[in-house]
Amino acid sequence: MKTKVNMTPEKRRNTILSLLLIVAILGACAFLDANKYSYNYAISIIERSMIYAVVAVSMNLVNGFTGLFSLGQAGFMALGAYVTAILTIPVDQRASVYYISGIHPAIANLHAPILVALILGGLVAAAFAALIGIPVLRLKSDYLAIATLGFAEIIRALISAPQLDTITNGSYGLKSIPGFSSLFQVLALTVVCIGLMVLLINSSFGRMFKAVREDEIAAEAMGINLFKTKELSFVISSFFAGVSGGMLAMFMRSIDSKTFQVSLTYDILLIVVIGGIGSVTGSVLGAFLVTAGRELLRFFDEPLYIGSINIPLFRPGFRMVIFSILLMVVVLFYSRGLMGTNEFSWNGILGFFRGLGKKKVKKARGKV
Amino acid sequence: MSLTTFLQQCLTGISLGGAYALIAIGYTMVYGILRLINFAHGDIFMMAGYFMIFAMASLPWYIAVPVTLITTTALGVGIERVAYKPLRSAPRMSVMISAIGVSYLLQNLATYLFTALPMGYPEIPVLKHVYKIGGLSASFVTFLTPVLTLVLVYLLITLIQHTKMGMAMRAVSKDYETASLMGIDINKTISLTFAIGSLLAAVGSILYFTDRMTVYPYSGSLPGMKCFVAAVFGGIGSIPGAVVGGFLIGLGETALVAAGYSTFSDAFTFVILIVVLLVRPTGLFGEKTTNKV
Numbered sequence: 001m002k003t004k005v006n007m008t009p010e011k012r013r014n015t016i017l018s019l020l021l022i023v024a025i026l027g028a029c030a031f032l033d034a035n036k037y038s039y040n041y042a043i044s045i046i047e048r049s050m051i052y053a054v055v056a057v058s059m060n061l062v063n064g065f066t067g068l069f070s071l072g073q074a075g076f077m078a079l080g081a082y083v084t085a086i087l088t089i090p091v092d093q094r095a096s097v098y099y100i101s102g103i104h105p106a107i108a109n110l111h112a113p114i115l116v117a118l119i120l121g122g123l124v125a126a127a128f129a130a131l132i133g134i135p136v137l138r139l140k141s142d143y144l145a146i147a148t149l150g151f152a153e154i155i156r157a158l159i160s161a162p163q164l165d166t167i168t169n170g171s172y173g174l175k176s177i178p179g180f181s182s183l184f185q186v187l188a189l190t191v192v193c194i195g196l197m198v199l200l201i202n203s204s205f206g207r208m209f210k211a212v213r214e215d216e217i218a219a220e221a222m223g224i225n226l227f228k229t230k231e232l233s234f235v236i237s238s239f240f241a242g243v244s245g246g247m248l249a250m251f252m253r254s255i256d257s258k259t260f261q262v263s264l265t266y267d268i269l270l271i272v273v274i275g276g277i278g279s280v281t282g283s284v285l286g287a288f289l290v291t292a293g294r295e296l297l298r299f300f301d302e303p304l305y306i307g308s309i310n311i312p313l314f315r316p317g318f319r320m321v322i323f324s325i326l327l328m329v330v331v332l333f334y335s336r337g338l339m340g341t342n343e344f345s346w347n348g349i350l351g352f353f354r355g356l357g358k359k360k361v362k363k364a365r366g367k368v
Numbered sequence: 369m370s371l372t373t374f375l376q377q378c379l380t381g382i383s384l385g386g387a388y389a390l391i392a393i394g395y396t397m398v399y400g401i402l403r404l405i406n407f408a409h410g411d412i413f414m415m416a417g418y419f420m421i422f423a424m425a426s427l428p429w430y431i432a433v434p435v436t437l438i439t440t441t442a443l444g445v446g447i448e449r450v451a452y453k454p455l456r457s458a459p460r461m462s463v464m465i466s467a468i469g470v471s472y473l474l475q476n477l478a479t480y481l482f483t484a485l486p487m488g489y490p491e492i493p494v495l496k497h498v499y500k501i502g503g504l505s506a507s508f509v510t511f512l513t514p515v516l517t518l519v520l521v522y523l524l525i526t527l528i529q530h531t532k533m534g535m536a537m538r539a540v541s542k543d544y545e546t547a548s549l550m551g552i553d554i555n556k557t558i559s560l561t562f563a564i565g566s567l568l569a570a571v572g573s574i575l576y577f578t579d580r581m582t583v584y585p586y587s588g589s590l591p592g593m594k595c596f597v598a599a600v601f602g603g604i605g606s607i608p609g610a611v612v613g614g615f616l617i618g619l620g621e622t623a624l625v626a627a628g629y630s631t632f633s634d635a636f637t638f639v640i641l642i643v644v645l646l647v648r649p650t651g652l653f654g655e656k657t658t659n660k661v
Binding site for chain 1: 399403404405451454455458460461462464465466468469470472473475476477479480481483484589593596597600631632634635637638639641642645646649
């Protein structure tokens, strides 16, 4: 029996292109994974990009889709990272990790598989978010920003407090965290996390978030419970921030409270803004561009010689200046970022290239 | 704790609070007029520290101080022109991201230009002169800070209440569009607000860093946030509120450090913020009872 597939040629083309892209990504990952040792650097860039993509999408969920300006991401990542680290550091190595002040008996033998630890890390972050959300989400946008920023700082202060030395190892941080065994592990986690958030955004909850973003009063008049909707978005976003924090801990193998400074939140904000506030694919694209760009532009920090003349601009720190100027340029002149609120689509990409082609043709004609 | 130690700590707290108050005024004025948290304000304060270091390197202190004040004011006004003015009609989130961008830029620029290592702050001999009263000993700057703060605040309030420019500022903060219809030059008024805020931040910076001795690129971010909390605590938009908030935060922080909880002294500020927002979102001096600037 034949099944008839009803597809326009355009749709069929898009499906084929999507499948090709997936195969290409999987192939590239398999290739990199097989030659782990020669592509160490590339793999670490890709893993970091994926982790940042998860947290950028989670930030976008709150900031871009619900319209709440939250800057607490680093704090929630810290919670997730510490929970994951405490649960996954091998029990026999704990004595050497906590050699300064000893380990609290309650967590000395607590151990969980990676996946459970990551989810628990996310849940702890989500629980804190739910708690902090009750007072904070009633605030207007700018108070919310500073309150969440402050909350992230409180978490950081608590983590490095000497009173919690036996749990967080204070300012010495945690090390010997088991890393990822392969690139596919990170890829799978990233795809699942972002996939879940995309499903949420496309569900009726996602439409509620967008309604709140567009007009709170109108949304309330349509029967949306403002506080519950905001709280839901905030808690879910924090859950994924926590998971990505756990992933970051596994990626870095060692963490301390300085890892999760406000500048981490700013880095993620940069990704979200460059990708486009309100676009998931934009955030993913932004994560890869910013992370890879940061590594590839390392030559800005090296002294540069043209002939024998030293160009004085190039020295450590120049890279970050360029990044911050880039952020300002995007904010001031391209406030829509790469994708605006659009999502990636083959039609969009093809249309973009066709547009470019036409422009080129026009320019060429103009010159003649 | 003996009485002397207690008084000594109080003195430190009041002095720190004075510097905080001067910075908090910048936040409260900008918020009052633009409804914007100027995230870059703490970094303007940090840059003022660096300006002072370089000014003192070649100039005597009585010239270096005005030079620092002028360059910092120019920086503040310049930032407003470049980063906030083009976004007057943009959504609030864009302006806030722009403010964060400026803060990020200033921190990275300072790291690039002056390296991340702390730089020694020059000593002004007059300010560092140590006085002893009974069992108390403190440098001149400790006594000067609260006095200077109160004098400056008095001048500022006079400016706002009794001059034409101050009236324009009050009008713009009440209603932006109506004020412009009445023939008030909005851009000039906003520039003036940033100029005053940055000037006070520069004064605060000199007083603050003379006690701290070193400046590094991130030395502005935490005091900046604390001063914003001070402004919220006192009731944002209110200048007396910012001053009271600054002094209270300075005292509270010093008390925690004295009690041996120095790791929590930063967290304390944010706990205050959350409590204030929960219990009394308008702060100590609510918007209705005081003039917004």
